[in-house]
Amino acid sequence: MSRGGLVMMLVILTLVWGGFALAIGVAMVQERRGRRKGSGQGGGAIPAPGREMPPDQGGD
Amino acid sequence: MAATREVFTSRWALVLAALGMAVGTGNIWRFPRVAAANGGGAFLIPWIAALFLWSIPILMVEFALGKRSRRGPIGAFAAVLGPGKAWMGGFVGICTLAIMFYYSVVAGWCLRYFFLTLQGPLAQDAEVVWTAFAGSGSWWPVLFHGLALSLGLAIISRGVVGGIEIANRILIPSLFVLLVVAALRAVTLDGAGRGLEFLFHADLSRLSDVKVWLEALTQSAWSTGAGWGLILTYASYMRRRDGIALNSLIAGLGNNSASLLAAIAIVPTVFAFLPSEEAMEVMNAGNNGLAFIWIPRLFAGMPGGRVFAPVFFLALAVAALSSLIAMLELGVRLLMDGGMSRRRSIILVGLVAFLMGIPSALSMAVFDNQDWVWGVGLLISGLLVTVAALCYGVDRFRRECINDAGADFRVGPWLNVVLAVVIPLEFAAMLGWWFYQSITSFDPAGWWQPFHVFSVGTCLVQWGMVLALLFLFNSRLARWSTR
Numbered sequence: 157m158s159r160g161g162l163v164m165m166l167v168i169l170t171l172v173w174g175g176f177a178l179a180i181g182v183a184m185v186q187e188r189r190g191r192r193k194g195s196g197q198g199g200g201a202i203p204a205p206g207r208e209m210p211p212d213q214g215g216d
Numbered sequence: 217m218a219a220t221r222e223v224f225t226s227r228w229a230l231v232l233a234a235l236g237m238a239v240g241t242g243n244i245w246r247f248p249r250v251a252a253a254n255g256g257g258a259f260l261i262p263w264i265a266a267l268f269l270w271s272i273p274i275l276m277v278e279f280a281l282g283k284r285s286r287r288g289p290i291g292a293f294a295a296v297l298g299p300g301k302a303w304m305g306g307f308v309g310i311c312t313l314a315i316m317f318y319y320s321v322v323a324g325w326c327l328r329y330f331f332l333t334l335q336g337p338l339a340q341d342a343e344v345v346w347t348a349f350a351g352s353g354s355w356w357p358v359l360f361h362g363l364a365l366s367l368g369l370a371i372i373s374r375g376v377v378g379g380i381e382i383a384n385r386i387l388i389p390s391l392f393v394l395l396v397v398a399a400l401r402a403v404t405l406d407g408a409g410r411g412l413e414f415l416f417h418a419d420l421s422r423l424s425d426v427k428v429w430l431e432a433l434t435q436s437a438w439s440t441g442a443g444w445g446l447i448l449t450y451a452s453y454m455r456r457r458d459g460i461a462l463n464s465l466i467a468g469l470g471n472n473s474a475s476l477l478a479a480i481a482i483v484p485t486v487f488a489f490l491p492s493e494e495a496m497e498v499m500n501a502g503n504n505g506l507a508f509i510w511i512p513r514l515f516a517g518m519p520g521g522r523v524f525a526p527v528f529f530l531a532l533a534v535a536a537l538s539s540l541i542a543m544l545e546l547g548v549r550l551l552m553d554g555g556m557s558r559r560r561s562i563i564l565v566g567l568v569a570f571l572m573g574i575p576s577a578l579s580m581a582v583f584d585n586q587d588w589v590w591g592v593g594l595l596i597s598g599l600l601v602t603v604a605a606l607c608y609g610v611d612r613f614r615r616e617c618i619n620d621a622g623a624d625f626r627v628g629p630w631l632n633v634v635l636a637v638v639i640p641l642e643f644a645a646m647l648g649w650w651f652y653q654s655i656t657s658f659d660p661a662g663w664w665q666p667f668h669v670f671s672v673g674t675c676l677v678q679w680g681m682v683l684a685l686l687f688l689f690n691s692r693l694a695r696w697s698t699r
Contacts, residue, residue: 164257176469
């Protein structure tokens with residue numbers, strides 16, 4: 157493999173795989189912080205401003 | 217009726233579901249050959265740029281629409297933007313459902329080839345096996361289309377937590393492990409370096425070729441699932457405290473990571489066994505030709521191929537199934553938004569999907585036509601999702617819906633420029649590019665014909681019919697989806 161190809165491979169893999177790993181790492185830290193804060197699960201709908209959101213349907 | 221609904225139990229459940237949605241067969245059989253055919257390393261630069269200038273911004277808008285409205289695409293557009301915009305969500309939903317009809321046929325092919333390669337190598341008769349199997353009127357593809365649908369329906373019948381969440385917890389790690397195993401095998405083959413060189417060589421002069429940019433943009437648009445309405449559907453089950461920007465980033469980068477793994481598994485394998493000219497021919501053999509004719513041949517001739525061929529097709533089947541689950545859930549969510557129970561919705565979606573998929577299972581011409589019409593239609597879906605943010609007020613949408621209470625980090629005003637200017641321009645360029653190809657290359661003599669497989673006419677007629685129906689029934693759709 158040429159030096160140019162090798163450098164390009166390292167740059168691309170670092171950007172994509174490294175970026176993916178970094179994003180996962182940040183999410184893990186955020187999760188840990190969130191748990192320490194003890195915030196609730198919260199699964200309800202957030203109404204859009206100025207519009208009344210109808211209630212969720214049951215069944216699922 | 218009690219207002220109870222399921223939510224994903226953790227951020228990781230949502231992330232795995234998002235990855236399952238995004239990583240599909242396109243990552244494994246399309247990305248490697250498109251990358252190789254468009255300059256390798258030079259293609260990868262615009263491909264990464266497209267991730268941040270098309271896919272991730274659209275994923276963010278989808279996440280926000282789903283999280284805010286707690287509905288599928290039609291209900292989300294109607295609830296967040298007003299009832300007059302229900303048709304926009306309708307187009308997004310119908311486009312993805314039309315893809316689902318033939319995508320489950322693809323998932324069936326992958327399952328069939330997994331079982332076939334388990335029985336033994338296909339070697340030189342791979343072309344005969346493929347021709348006799350797919351699109352030749354044989355009922356085998358119909359059977360496997362039904363099998364793939366049944367597997368997907370069985371998973372979503374157990375609900376969001378018991379079905380989708382558990383399935384993706386198993387499928388996605390398995391898929392990444394299978395891809396890593398296949399990639400490790402590929403790079404340890406004699407001559408694999410030629411393939412890696414071909415994939416990553418940086419001929420930067422190719423960056424001045426507009427075609428390379430358009431192919432990269434299209435690959436990113438199709439492969440990440442941005443604009444399909446699938447992430448919107450999954451986001452309707454996300455916890456209020458989960459952020460949008462970081463999860464969009466994880467889904468986009470995870471999708472691209474899987475694409476690179478697949479390319480490292482496939483391109484070196486092709487180049488290790490074939491001379492360069494023939495290898496290039498194989499990379500240009502089309503999705504089906506590469507996956508179902510050449511890959512079985514190459515695996516049959518390589519040491520350990522008896523084991524690695526089923527590994528490859530299992531990875532392909534897992535990728536297809538995890539995306540199919542998301543498409544089925546979109547259909548079910550649309551019906552549930554109208555008040556139907558999950559059980560009834562699943563039966564109806566399953567029945568319609570099976571019947572509508574049969575023509576594609578029996579005829580490659582129908583399959584290719586639907587892939588062309590709704591593949592290009594996805595670009596419109598992507599634009600419509602972006603238009604949703606513009607209708608709401610792009611800066612207000614960013615501040616209120618994306619940078620909401622659960623945000624891991626705040627997205628800056630750069631997103632406004634991408635949504636308001638860059639994406640509409642990219643859309644015009646991509647749509648123009650694909651129509652230009654139809655007129656000049658795919659079907660120069662009959663590009664305007666509505667009944668030709670790859671014509672502009674067939675796109676306009678099929679989209680027009682769907683849009684006409686959606687406009688006609690817009691008010692009813694809006695009422696029904698926001699009950």
